[in-house]
Amino acid sequence: xxxxxxxxxxxxxxxxxxxxxxxxxxxxxxxxxxxxxxxxxxxxxxxxxxxxxxxxxxxxxxxxxxxxxxxxxxxxxxxxxxxxxxxxxxxxxxxxxxxxxxxxxxxxxxxxxxxxxxxxxxxxxxxxxxxxxxxxxxxxxxxxxxxxxxxxxxxxxxxxxxxxxxxxxxxxxxxxxxxxxxxxxxxx
Amino acid sequence: xxxxxxxxxxxxxxxxxxxxxxxxxxxxxxxxxxxxxxxxxxxxxxxxxxxxxxxxxxxxxxxxxxxxxxxxxxxxxxxxxxxxxxxxxxxxxxxxxxxxxxxxxxxxxxxxxxxxxxxxxxxxxxxxxxxxxxxxxxxxxxxxxxxxxxxxxxxxxxxxxxxxxxxxxxxxxxxxxxxxxxxxxxxx
Numbered sequence: 001x002x003x004x005x006x007x008x009x010x011x012x013x014x015x016x017x018x019x020x021x022x023x024x025x026x027x028x029x030x031x032x033x034x035x036x037x038x039x040x041x042x043x044x045x046x047x048x049x050x051x052x053x054x055x056x057x058x059x060x061x062x063x064x065x066x067x068x069x070x071x072x073x074x075x076x077x078x079x080x081x082x083x084x085x086x087x088x089x090x091x092x093x094x095x096x097x098x099x100x101x102x103x104x105x106x107x108x109x110x111x112x113x114x115x116x117x118x119x120x121x122x123x124x125x126x127x128x129x130x131x132x133x134x135x136x137x138x139x140x141x142x143x144x145x146x147x148x149x150x151x152x153x154x155x156x157x158x159x160x161x162x163x164x165x166x167x168x169x170x171x172x173x174x175x176x177x178x179x180x181x182x183x184x185x186x187x188x
Numbered sequence: 189x190x191x192x193x194x195x196x197x198x199x200x201x202x203x204x205x206x207x208x209x210x211x212x213x214x215x216x217x218x219x220x221x222x223x224x225x226x227x228x229x230x231x232x233x234x235x236x237x238x239x240x241x242x243x244x245x246x247x248x249x250x251x252x253x254x255x256x257x258x259x260x261x262x263x264x265x266x267x268x269x270x271x272x273x274x275x276x277x278x279x280x281x282x283x284x285x286x287x288x289x290x291x292x293x294x295x296x297x298x299x300x301x302x303x304x305x306x307x308x309x310x311x312x313x314x315x316x317x318x319x320x321x322x323x324x325x326x327x328x329x330x331x332x333x334x335x336x337x338x339x340x341x342x343x344x345x346x347x348x349x350x351x352x353x354x355x356x357x358x359x360x361x362x363x364x365x366x367x368x369x370x371x372x373x374x375x376x
Contacts, residue, residue: 020208022262029262033221042331042356073358074210074217075263126372143230165371168230169364170261176357176364183353184314 002182003050003137004175005109006034009144011055015086019076026055027143032078033172034140037179039065040073046179053082057105061085068098106139106150110157113137117159119146120178122168124161129181138178140171190370191238191325192363193297194222197332199243203274207264214243215331220266221360222328225367227253228261234367241270245293249273256286294327294338298345301325305347307334308366310356312349317369326366328359 010026022029031053038051049065061082063071071078085101087093095101102108110117115135118127139154146154164177198214210217219241226239237253249270251259259266273289275281283289290296298305303323306315327342334342352365 020264022264023260029264033224036221037361040358042358044356046355072211076208076210076217165368166374167234167367167371168232169368170228170230173225173364173368176361177368179355180353180357180361180365180368183355186354 001048001050001135002179003052003135004034004038004178005052005054005106005137005139006031006171007054007057007106007139007141007146007150009056009142009147011053011142012086013055013059014090015083015092017083019079019083022075022079025079028079028082029075030142030171032075032082033170034175035063035071035078035082036073036075037172037175039063039068039071045071049179052109054106054109058103059086059089060102060104060109062100062102064098064100066098068096107153110153110159113157117154117157118162119151119154119159120164120171120174121146121161122163124163127162127164127178127181129178129183129185132182132185136182138175140174142171189236189238189323190367191240191323192222192226192366193240193242193294193325193327194219194359195242195245195294195327195329195334195338197244197330197335199241199330200274201243201247202278203271203280205271207267207271210263210267213267216267216270217263218330218359220263220270221358222363223251223259223266223270224261224263225360225363227251227256227259233259237367240297242294242297243274246291247274247277248290248292248297250288250290252286252288254286295341298341301345305342305345306350307339307342307347308352308359308362309334309349310351312351315350315352315366315369317366317371317373320370320373324370326363328362330359
């Protein structure tokens with residue numbers, strides 16, 4: 001099962017925001033596109049995939065492809081689902097189906113990794129989907145670089161630094177390409 | 189130079205719409221993501237790429253990566269640029285930098301193709317970026333299938349039907365993967 005962990009350095013940790021300016025809400029536009037890229041196929045869902053958004057290392061919102069049932073692909077709809085999940089962290093409302101939350105950051109996610117652990121980095125070794133013979137967790141950073149602490153934590157947990165090509169890709173584009181490498185290698 | 193032509197079967201042909209419900213405006217969310225996928229790198233633009241959105245076969249909005257200067261990546265911002273361009277078709281305002289419009293549909297775009305012409309289709313032959321030795325034009329359909337007329341027009345102009353993998357991809361994801369195949373093949 002592919003699991004994409006996206007680190008949102010400026011991402012919101014509470015639900016007190018408008019959906020009219022997603023870039024202004026800690027680049028929630030980008031995080032929403034990462035959920036789209038991780039879970040959506042044309043007219044279908046990637047039921048075997050999870051996407052975890054780590055919000056400022058204090059909250060995690062996880063989308064379970066196999067449980068979510070349906071998801072509109074546009075940024076505003078996905079951001080609305082994230083907002084509903086964050087409301088639940090505040091004790092309000094209920095969680096959307098197929099979404100879970102934790103008041104945790106990156107490290108507990110890394111502790112739970114079973115299988116390959118990759119960090120996507122422009123300077124990493126070329127990623128070959130055919131090498132993945134089981135579960136794979138990919139950690140990506142949002143519009144910022146990984147911090148020194150994140151890099152050292154990832155190294156501590158044995159993350160392999162991999163690149164998807166010569167051009168620096170947005171996190172959501174990187175998820176799309178990683179999925180495609182796994183698809184074409186028949187690894188998923 | 190890669191050129192991505194996206195056929196928007198329900199796309200707006202005038203500027204009379206709100207940015208608050210992009211899926212309801214002929215899936216303008218998807219078309220905006222196609223522009224994002226075609227033109228944006230992390231912290232940069234793909235200056236050698238063009239994206240043409242064909243709106244209901246009656247208007248075309250073209251983004252010229254080498255001229256556009258800058259572009260916010262979120263759907264709402266890109267949809268706003270498209271709306272400004274459509275206003276210009278109505279004789280109002282001025283065109284955004286690096287964007288052009290025509291009251292044309294698909295066929296004039298195909299007539300102008302110089303180099304490889306590909307139609308992206310789940311049932312096509314596997315696409316190998318290394319085969320592209322010059323300009324390449326990719327034609328994609330939005331959330332709908334190509335119509336019979338579009339398919340026959342594409343065949344008439346010699347389009348080769350290619351697939352990017354075993355899973356059916358959204359048009360914007362397909363653009364991301366096609367770019368990556370060209371990037372890694374060193375063809376662009």
